[in-house]
Amino acid sequence: MNDRRLESLDDLAPLAGNVLEELKAQGKMIATAESCTGGLICAALTEIAGSSVAVDRGFITYSNEAKTELIGVPAGLITREGAVSKEVAIAMAEGALERSNGDISVSVTGIAGPGGGSEHKPVGTVHIAVAATGEPTQHFHCWFADHGRQFIRLETVKTALASVLNALKDAKSH
Template identity: 75%
Template sequence: MTETSPHSLEDLAPLAEKVLDALKAKNMMVATAESCTGGLICGALTEIAGSSAAVDRGFVTYSNEAKTELLGVPAELIAKVGAVSKDVAIAMAEGAVTRSNADIAVSVTGIAGPGGGSEAKPVGTVHLAVACKGRPTEHLHCWFADQGRRSIRLATVQTALISILNAVY
């Protein structure tokens, strides 16, 4: 880990507070659609008092079935490109923003390890998307190296929070 890498969710509290302040200032609500982070992004935000003014909901869609049932990601898309892909991340974010009262949604799908990686999608591969009503959905492909499951998940949360902040401004 680098000096800027979070070691715990508590390390991300100042960033989460900044995200919430930005959302509140713009009178926006956020939703999360999380696979590899299992709710940590929403957890980082809702750990801050007053978060209900800016957090609508979090979808934890760890299984492919959950992605389909809760977010409307087509099962055929997952079968074609895999759950850890740009297209699925985009579909997750767009599904979250349309199935919530949020103005903005962030999604993450990735391989946190220690197993599950391949040559094409090694451990540490994460696809992130941000969907905002009235704007094109943005995608970010990250590779956090195989630095351990906890570190990959925390780095993903940090990147998601920064992505929300960037989308608000």
């Protein structure tokens, strides 16, 4: 992808297509667990015809209760670490993997703004995790510039898709 500013999910179609092609080539399915992106990762993937071969399901876990009820994130973990944290992102990805037919999952939790940030977790703070069967869960702590809610959400989707693609390629090389 070039460095121009993302305008919409359409700008992510080439990257989403690459993820789907790699999933198909490996015979794998993906599940998503999304908070701050509200389903945009799954939407980017399912915008492409034929995606049902590689996309199992998407969990939109915007509230803390949804994180606990749908994908098993312990309520105590959310209370202790905060919903926007490495620990919760990892629990989300692992929970989505366990509660789906996916072979790989990606989770995102963050602060897209304009409000909700703090000194320690400013707007633009995002945690991404990728869990895959038989592999250690990967975590990425991102800080996106506060150029508005749409910018942060689209950058999060781009980074999440790129992280999945890298994890798939790494697993293939083992």
